Amino acid sequence: MSTSLTNINEEVENLEPFYLIWFGNSINNDIQQQLRAIINYLLIFDDEEQCLNYIYSLSKDDRIILIVTEKFGEHFVPQIVHLRQIVSIYIYCNSKKNNEQWIKKYKKIKRVIIGRDELIQRIQTDYNQRQTHKLDETLSYEIFNTKNVDNKFLSTGMNDHFINIQILIDCLINMESLSNDKNELMTLCKQQYKNNSNELNIIEEFERGYLSEKSLWWYTRHSFLYRLLNKAIRIQNIDLLLLFRFFIRDIRQQLNLSKSSNSIHVYRAQLMSKEEIELLTKFTGEFISINSFLSTNSNREQTRSSLMSFIPSDDIEKVIFEININHRVDDIKNFSNITSYSYFPGKEEILFMMGSIFRLIHIDRDRDGIWNIQLMLCANKKHQLQSFIQQKKT
Numbered sequence: 184m185s186t187s188l189t190n191i192n193e194e195v196e197n198l199e200p201f202y203l204i205w206f207g208n209s210i211n212n213d214i215q216q217q218l219r220a221i222i223n224y225l226l227i228f229d230d231e232e233q234c235l236n237y238i239y240s241l242s243k244d245d246r247i248i249l250i251v252t253e254k255f256g257e258h259f260v261p262q263i264v265h266l267r268q269i270v271s272i273y274i275y276c277n278s279k280k281n282n283e284q285w286i287k288k289y290k291k292i293k294r295v296i297i298g299r300d301e302l303i304q305r306i307q308t309d310y311n312q313r314q315t316h317k318l319d320e321t322l323s324y325e326i327f328n329t330k331n332v333d334n335k336f337l338s339t340g341m342n343d344h345f346i347n348i349q350i351l352i353d354c355l356i357n358m359e360s361l362s363n364d365k366n367e368l369m370t371l372c373k374q375q376y377k378n379n380s381n382e383l384n385i386i387e388e389f390e391r392g393y394l395s396e397k398s399l400w401w402y403t404r405h406s407f408l409y410r411l412l413n414k415a416i417r418i419q420n421i422d423l424l425l426l427f428r429f430f431i432r433d434i435r436q437q438l439n440l441s442k443s444s445n446s447i448h449v450y451r452a453q454l455m456s457k458e459e460i461e462l463l464t465k466f467t468g469e470f471i472s473i474n475s476f477l478s479t480n481s482n483r484e485q486t487r488s489s490l491m492s493f494i495p496s497d498d499i500e501k502v503i504f505e506i507n508i509n510h511r512v513d514d515i516k517n518f519s520n521i522t523s524y525s526y527f528p529g530k531e532e533i534l535f536m537m538g539s540i541f542r543l544i545h546i547d548r549d550r551d552g553i554w555n556i557q558l559m560l561c562a563n564k565k566h567q568l569q570s571f572i573q574q575k576k577t
Contacts, residue, residue: 195374195375195377198371198375198410198411198414198415198423199222199223199375199407199410200246200410200413200417201222201223201224201247201310201410202222202224202226202241202245202246202247202248203218203219203226203247203248203250204225204226204227204234204237204248204249204250205218205225205226205227205228205250206227206228206229206231206234206250206255206259207229207252207253207254207255207275208229208252208254209229210227214299214303215227216378217303218303218306219379220380220381221306221310222248222310223375223376223379223382231255231259235259238266238268238269239263239266241268242268242418243266243268243456244267244268244321244417245268246268246270246320246321247266247268248270248271248273248306249263249271249272249273250272250273250302250306251272251273251274251275252274252276253274253275253276253277253278253281253282256274256276256282257282257285260272261289264291264292267456269291270291270319271291271293271309272289272292272293273292273293273296273302273305273306274292274294274295274296275296275297275302276295276297277297279295279297282295290494290495290496293305293309314405316452316489318452318453318490318493319454320413321417322453322455322473322475323413323417323473323475324473324474325341325344325345325348325471325472325474326341326463326470326472326543327341327342327345327346327469327470328341328466328469329470348419348474349472349538351419351421351424352474352538353538355424355425355427355428355431355432356431356432358425358428359428360428360429360432364426364427364428364429365390365426365429368426369390371423371426372386372407372411375407375411376407382406382407385404385406385407386407389401389406395429395433395436396433398430398433398434398437399434399437399438399521399524399525400524400525400526401430401526402430402434403521403526403527403532404526405526408430411423411427412427412430412431412475413475413476415427416474416475417474417475431537434536435517435536437521437524438517438518438519438521438534438536441520441521441524442517442518442519443508443518443519443520443533445510446508446509446510446511447481447508447510448481448483448505448506448507448508449479449480449481449505449533450479450482450483450486450503450504450505450506451477451478451479451486451504452487452490452501452502452503453502453503454495454499454501454502455499455500455554456498456499456500457498457499460500460502460546460554463543463556467543467546468542468543468544469542470540470541470542470543470561471540471541471543471558472538472539473538473539473541476536476537477535477537477539478533478534479506479532479534480531480532480533481531481533482531483503483505487503487553490502490503490553491551501552501553501554502553502554502555502556503554503556504556504558505556505557506541506557506558506559506560507544507557507560509560512560512562514562514563515560515561515562515563516535516560517535517536518533518534518535518536518539519534520532520533521533521534535560540560540561540563541558541559542558543556543557544558544559545557
């Protein structure tokens with residue numbers, strides 16, 4: 184493995200979902216710094232076996248943008264291209280002509296690039312689009328199978344996970360944060376981004392000027408807060424989530440103050456594996472909990488358009504979630520149109536509180552190959568899950 188400065192990152196756990204991996208000839212520190220300013224967790228490998236082992240060790244819910252130099256590309260790419268965690272591949276070379284034919288077989292290869300400036304620009308554009316549309320961001324959810332329970336016991340691991348995440352979220356919302364939580368969070372973040380001046384500047388800005396009434400503004404900003412919080416929820420990093428208590432409570436309070444009171448339909452575009460679609464189809468009619476905050480909008484055509492411009496790989500499906508909310512149902516988790524509170528006030532966004540529970544109503548596939556998944560927002564206490572949640576608490 185290269186002994187470059189970048190691999191100091193290995194001493195620190197990656198708290199973000201994205202990895203930027205360079206495999207091949209070494210690169211100078213200037214390019215490293217430019218790449219790290221885009222995706223913080225940058226690793227450089229010059230040993231094929233070590234690079235393969237590292238990529239295979241990551242979760243399918245992580246996301247890797249891979250740069251391979253020309254010498255290794257044709258042999259290396261077929262070994263990893265099928266992995267869910269690989270989302271984009273760039274071939275960095277001296278001649279595009281030498282790579283024109285073999286790359287045609289792989290949709291994940293975005294481009295063959297010769298110049299350094301083009302490489303930086305393409306990766307920046309790719310990453311910005313992923314942050315904006317969030318299409319291949321892992322959707323963290325649990326399913327409750329009502330057919331496999333009785334009045335006293337939970338009989339499946341799936342149901343147990345569902346109940347446990349609800350209890351965890353309940354604790355995070357209701358536990359008072361400690362006075363030092365924010366300081367500890369900032370210390371942790373400074374260590375995570377110690378070689379990333381751009382992110383350190385944002386951390387310093389947050390540390391100096393954060394106000395609870397600006398929590399949604401900070402959450403919607405493309406920064407460390409969104410990325411760290413959502414991965415922490417997905418992998419249930421309890422220590423980190425406890426440091427985020429103050430932030431989660433502030434978001435909940437803002438959603439409560441501006442909560443919607445109308446019956447509405449909202450939509451979310453998503454990329455999901457065929458395996459996930461099969462699982463959701465199997466449990467149509469059951470309950471699904473979205474563990475993270477859920478971002479949606481009210482424009483179906485806009486949602487659909489964001490999917491149509493994307494060319495998925497063979498194992499990935501295009502999905503639109505359609506969520507129905509009945510305003511006559513009381514005691515539902517907070518959701519709100521946060522457009523006026525957002526860092527991007529021109530972008531409409533309806534945000535649901537983490538841990539929102541939905542009924543999985545219907546799933547079908549349209550003539551364009553897009554899966555449509557209909558959900559209905561459920562009340563907190565007017566469904567049969569509450570008895571199981573209360574039972575587990577005691």
